[in-house]
Each structure stands twice: as structure tokens, then as C-alpha cells.
Amino acid sequence: MAAEQYEQLLRTQELDTRLAQLAHAKATHPLLVKIDQTRAHAAEVGAGVQDEREERHRLERDQKRLDDEVAMLDAKRADIEAKLYDGSVTATKDLLAMQEESKNLAERKASLEDAELEIMEQVEELQAVLDRAQQEIDADEQKISDFEAELAESFAELDAEAAQVQSERDAVVVSVPTELLDAYDRLRASQPGIVVARLVGGTCQACHMTLSAMTVDQIGKLDAEALVHCDQCGAILVR
Ligand SMILES: [Zn+2]
Incomplete structure (x- = not known):
């Protein structure tokens, strides 16, 4: 029979080995890899629609510009229409010129609205692509949060065992x-x-x-x- 202190040292080694295994199990947990992979996938999907996102922003700016222009045309036309009927202009030539101008403005507005419709269609198509990507990203984020919950549970078990092993080691090592x-x-x-x-x-x-x-x-x-x-x-x- 070996001296007691050596038996206790052997036991200390066993417990230290177990502590190292538990630390290793945390550091190399398979869920960490899954989380990394899922995060990378979400980032890849996001990066994959970067062009579409920029294009949509560009189109939205165009749309805003057209909206403003249409509003300006409307104001201008309302102004002319008011003057046409308020009696402030009486010369036939002037009235005809104003009617012509009002017609031009209406035509200009119609063509801007056509352009706006086209833009809206393009935005819709882009949005569909972006929505699909976002759904994928949302699914990835849900997965990540599930994995993280599972990981936390697993770490809690490993930590609880480590605490138990550590307290046994503390008790054993005093005999060495x-x-x-x-x-x-x-x-x-x-x-x-x-x-x-x-x-x-x-x-x-x-x-x-x-x-x-x-x-x-x-x-x-x-x-x-x-x-x-x-x-x-x-x-x-x-x-
Ligand atoms: Zn040896």
C-alpha cells in the first residue's frame, strides 16, 4: 500500500484531468461551431443582397424626387388655373397661352407618374428579393438564439460538474x-x-x-x- 499522500496525489491528478476535460468540452463545444457557421451564413445572405439594397435606396430617392416634382407641377398648375378663372387676365392671347401651359404641365405630370409607376414596380421586385433574404436571415437568427440557449444549458451542466470536481480537489489536496x-x-x-x-x-x-x-x-x-x-x-x- 502506497503512502496515503501518494494516493491523494493520484486522486488529485484524476480530478485535475477531469477539470481539464470539462474546460476542453466548453472550449470545443460543437454548438460553438454551429453558431459560427449560422452567423457566417446570415452575414453571407446579407452581403449577397447588398446590390439590391443599394439599388432600392437609389430608386426610392428617385421616387422622392419625382414626387417633389409632381407636387411642384400641381402647385404651378393650380396657380395658373386660378388665374384663368379669377378674371385677372383678360387678353385672349394670354388666356390661350396659360391654357397651353396648363396642358403642358398636365402632360409633364402624366409622364412623371408613368416613370414613378415603373420605379414602383422595380422597387417591388427588389423588395421581394430582399424579403426572401431577410426571411433567411431571420431563420438563422432564430437558430442562433436556440443554439445559444442550448449552449448555455450545456455550459451550466459542465460548470456545475467542474464546481463539484473543484471542491473535491480542494478537499483532497490538503492531504498532499x-x-x-x-x-x-x-x-x-x-x-x-x-x-x-x-x-x-x-x-x-x-x-x-x-x-x-x-x-x-x-x-x-x-x-x-x-x-x-x-x-x-x-x-x-x-x-
Ligand atoms: Zn514512466
Whole structure:
């Protein structure tokens, strides 16, 4: 039976490994990839209709310009019509000229309104394309929000387990002497994988190399609490 402090160090390692797994599970959660992909898709759809969006703005500006022009023509024509009938102009020549002008204005207005109708049709077509894109983007955003809710739930479970493991580690680690814990921390910082391993039948369970009979014999003579490292992989051996 190995000295208790080594058993506790092995348990500490197990708990640290679990904590690292839990942190890794959060960092590499598959939902993170799905969220990124969905976000990228929404951005792509949005960028894909950028031209249509700009074209619609341009047409809307044109429409506004035509509206203003039509309003101006209306005002001008109302002015002429009023003068035609208020008796302020009496010369036939002038009256005829004003009637002609009013007719011209009406024709000009009709042609502007035709142009406006064309613009409205184009805007409608563009809007249909933009609406379809927006529906896709909205669906993506809904997906992202579902994924995020699912992720939060999953993270909460992982965090709860990590808190439990951490509190067990806190309880276990008090039984490990400081020097031993320092040696363990240094090893963990310098190499990946297992740094505390049982020595079973002369074989290190970290690297699975068998120590020489002489080494095993020497180790056997040491005090149960002496710190022994595997001469192959450097792991702290638990005897
Ligand atoms: Zn080893």
C-alpha cells in the first residue's frame, strides 16, 4: 500500500484531468461551431443582397424626387388655373397661352407618374428579393438564439460538474504535502499527460516502460514517503 499522500496525489491528478476535460468540452463545444457557421451564413445572405439594397435606396430617392416634382407641377398648375378663372387676365392671347401651359404641365405630370409607376414596380421586385433574404436571415437568427440557449444549458451542466470536481480537489489536496504538490505542479506545467503513476510489477503505468531490476530493488529500499520519479518519463511513482 502506497503512502496515503501518494494516493491523494493520484486522486488529485484524476480530478485535475477531469477539470481539464470539462474546460476542453466548453472550449470545443460543437454548438460553438454551429453558431459560427449560422452567423457566417446570415452575414453571407446579407452581403449577397447588398446590390439590391443599394439599388432600392437609389430608386426610392428617385421616387422622392419625382414626387417633389409632381407636387411642384400641381402647385404651378393650380396657380395658373386660378388665374384663368379669377378674371385677372383678360387678353385672349394670354388666356390661350396659360391654357397651353396648363396642358403642358398636365402632360409633364402624366409622364412623371408613368416613370414613378415603373420605379414602383422595380422597387417591388427588389423588395421581394430582399424579403426572401431577410426571411433567411431571420431563420438563422432564430437558430442562433436556440443554439445559444442550448449552449448555455450545456455550459451550466459542465460548470456545475467542474464546481463539484473543484471542491473535491480542494478537499483532497490538503492531504498532499507542499513539496510533493510543487513537484506535481512543475511536472504538469512542463509535460502533457500523466505525471503521477503507479509502479506495477516494476512497470511505470505512465510510460509503460519496465524499470531495471536494480532500480526497482533500490526503490524498494527507500522510505515509503520518499519521492521517486520514473527514470524513463519522469512521472512521480506511486509504490
Ligand atoms: Zn514512466
